[in-house]
Amino acid sequence: MRYSALALLAEAFRGNAAREPVWREPEPKPAYDVVIVGGGGGGLATAYYLAKVHGLANVAVLEKGWLGSGNIGRNTTIIRSNYLLPGNIPFYEWSMKLWEGLEQDFNYNAMVSQRGVLNLYHSDAQRDAYARRGNAMRLHGVDAELLDRDGVRALAPFLDFENGRFPIRGGLLQRRGGTARHDAVAWGFARGADRRGVDLIQNCEVTGIRIEAGRVKGVETSRGFIGAGKVGLAVAGSTTKLADMAGLRLPIESHVLQAFVSEGLKPAIDCVVTFGSGHFYISQSDKGGLVFGGDLDGYNSYAQRGNLPTIEDVMECGMAIWPGLGRLRVLRHWGGVMDMTMDGSPIIDRTPVEGLYLNAGWCYGGFKATPASGWCFAHLIGRDEPHPAAAALRLDRFATGHVIDERGAGAQPNLQ
């Protein structure tokens, strides 16, 4: 069924008689042309674009849990393309362009909301850094506006402008940035892929990768061997576990990142605001809860839960820019396992194993990348050549010295 206002109205009169599951639950076939491991945002978007753009429908997505049970369902939903470095800007801007047409394209309401992303600055040096970033963005055709204090005040009058340690002097605004409903993004891509013939196979954990004479032959799974001409890995925090199965060592560590939601409020904040002197970002969901987060916990982890010092730090950062938050109660919090690279930028590339492709290293920023991650990975797998927007996101850039160190933190994954 194609979703539309008319279809909704017609179904209301028919008592939802035509209501059907949004995707099939197929049994795995013995073999596919392409197997994508990981039913998160990246894997589902890849399958969708493989079918839609490259005409490949003999494709399966294998997910060890349920679709969207990983980071795609755990993030703070911020989308933006306010990057600084040449290898990153074209890729994230391509993603932003895809977001802008996504809901029409896959016929699903992903609640994409271009409400603006505002990065606060608190010192002269930081203003200069943001001016430089804004200029880099504009040179690449991305929108950016440098606001002074009054400009910020007009957008968010409740912030603590006169804070003694972190006075707010202005901000860098990307109006086209914003938020999207994270689960709905996974569901929209899943539905679109399923309708084009892709098999979405849940509760199917990949436990081994079969390689013969340097070429991938398929994957061992909890539901038996599944043959494949090509295998694409899109498993985020589990990337090095899968790489181990193929004998590959990667410049990636797994780290935990936490997020928080407050009790519901009336509309309070209508854009995304980030703190400039610590790591903190906040927005409001359509349900009314404030959604916020901050730094990684900082140590290697596969636990999907964090510790109290980070929670305290996030709350302190929040209070530094918005003291009114102190009147709120936190409703829930959780963690996700991030695939942190050594330069903070992702990898979309071939591997030394023929037919095995890698989509990884999303750090804490892979949600905004979801459409372009899928688009570029599908291009790489479908045509066996890198997409121009992702050409710099190479696996060998660490060995050759072409790192994309957006934060300038060096090879220290917990500081990216």
Next chain:
Amino acid sequence: MRIRCPHCGERDAQEFGYLGDATKRRPDGPGASAEAMFDYVYLRNNPAGPHREFWHHGAGCRTWLVVTRDTRTHEILAVADARAAAQGDGGDGR
């Protein structure tokens, strides 16, 4: 998460800074090959399970420690002075 510092006793993890994988050894001298430096700087085993890692007791005795911790549960299995670890006793107090 609490870490039992050999000098200060059991302390909140907040008192410690994290450096990461303690199994890496810097290749020796300017003669080290590019491959060996690449491996040292960038490649990590990233185990899901026991992980030997450097922590610094910055808000305590300021000693560097080698902590063995399970990355699946955050359970701390062993703590030793980094100096002792570097001098070859395995770093887990053996």
